[in-house]
Amino acid sequence: MLPELEALLQVQRYDARLMDAQRKRDEIPGRREALRAALDQAKGSHEHAKKELERVRLERRGQEKEIEVIQNEGSKLERQLLNLKTNKEYQAMLHEIELLKSKRSDRETLVLECFEREESLVAQVKQAELRIAEEERRLKAGEAELEKEAATLDQTIHSLRVDRDQVRPNIPGPVLARYDRLAGSRNGIAVAEVRKGACGACFTALTPQAMQEVRRNDAVLQCESCGRIVIWTEASAT
Numbered sequence: 252m253l254p255e256l257e258a259l260l261q262v263q264r265y266d267a268r269l270m271d272a273q274r275k276r277d278e279i280p281g282r283r284e285a286l287r288a289a290l291d292q293a294k295g296s297h298e299h300a301k302k303e304l305e306r307v308r309l310e311r312r313g314q315e316k317e318i319e320v321i322q323n324e325g326s327k328l329e330r331q332l333l334n335l336k337t338n339k340e341y342q343a344m345l346h347e348i349e350l351l352k353s354k355r356s357d358r359e360t361l362v363l364e365c366f367e368r369e370e371s372l373v374a375q376v377k378q379a380e381l382r383i384a385e386e387e388r389r390l391k392a393g394e395a396e397l398e399k400e401a402a403t404l405d406q407t408i409h410s411l412r413v414d415r416d417q418v419r420p421n422i423p424g425p426v427l428a429r430y431d432r433l434a435g436s437r438n439g440i441a442v443a444e445v446r447k448g449a450c451g452a453c454f455t456a457l458t459p460q461a462m463q464e465v466r467r468n469d470a471v472l473q474c475e476s477c478g479r480i481v482i483w484t485e486a487s488a489t
């Protein structure tokens with residue numbers, strides 16, 4: 252194989268690994284952000300349940316006060332009942348007392364409903380607290396893990412660059428410029444190995460004549476379809 256083809260192949264393999272490592276490295280801030288967002292969400296649910304509990308408690312206390320007022324009113328009417336002169340007045344007041352009783356009973360139902368709701372909200376608050384603790388633990392462990400991962404990837408990226416940059420000078424300037432141009436416009440893949448008689452990147456079949464030329468590996472050839480540099484390797488024969 253022409254030495255510059257060998258070098259092109261090596262540079263492409265380093266660049267492909269570099270892209271992969273760089274992509275993983277770029278994902279780390281987002282993964283950290285997702286852990287923080289999960290904790291924020293747990294805190295939000297906790298806050299929401301607490302506020303709702305407070306609201307229901309206030310509502311219940313309001314109803315309880317109302318019941319007290321209705322009770323006092325009822326007792327007052329019952330005392331007045333004894334001093335009434337006519338049967339008509341007496342019946343009217345009895346009716347009023349009945350109305351108060353029914354009002355009181357309605358409010359007592361509401362109070363019971365509030366109690367039930369409070370009970371379920373207390374459980375929700377407790378559950379949200381547990382979730383916060385769990386998300387805090389996950390964030391802490393996750394951040395340590397991500398920091399380690401980032402350091403390893405930075406190291407990998409650095410050494411891949413060093414290795415690649417040692418090989419790049421083995422490629423003649425114009426060919427290297429072509430490689431860089433292709434890589435820039437073809438998602439980082441400028442060199443394709445031949446696979447099953449086709450360009451390994453765009454999968455377009457090579458003409459018999461192109462196959463013959465590429466098998467010789469004595470010139471820099473480009474895929475007629477995608478323009479990438481095509482190289483025959485050991486794997487091309489399989």
Ligand SMILES: [Zn+2]
Nearest residue numbers: 450453474477
């Ligand atoms: Zn191609």
